[in-house]
Amino acid sequence: MVLLNKAMYQICRxxxxxxxNNLILLIKLTRSIIELDNVIR
Structure with missing residues (x-):
């Protein structure tokens, strides 16, 4: 049971x-799209 809990905890972490990481990537992507948009204009 303890092992199961540890595994679940690890998966959650x-x-x-x-x-x-996905959020950070999304923010970076959004930033570069905005910068590109500014360059095009």
Whole structure:
């Protein structure tokens, strides 16, 4: 049971990290799109 809880905790932690990384990537992507938009104009 303890092992299962540890595994679940690990998965949750990794999921959180992945979500955070995805958010950072999304922000960077949005920024570069805005910059590109400004360059085109």
């Amino acid at each position: 990794e999921a959180e990290l992945t979500t955070a």
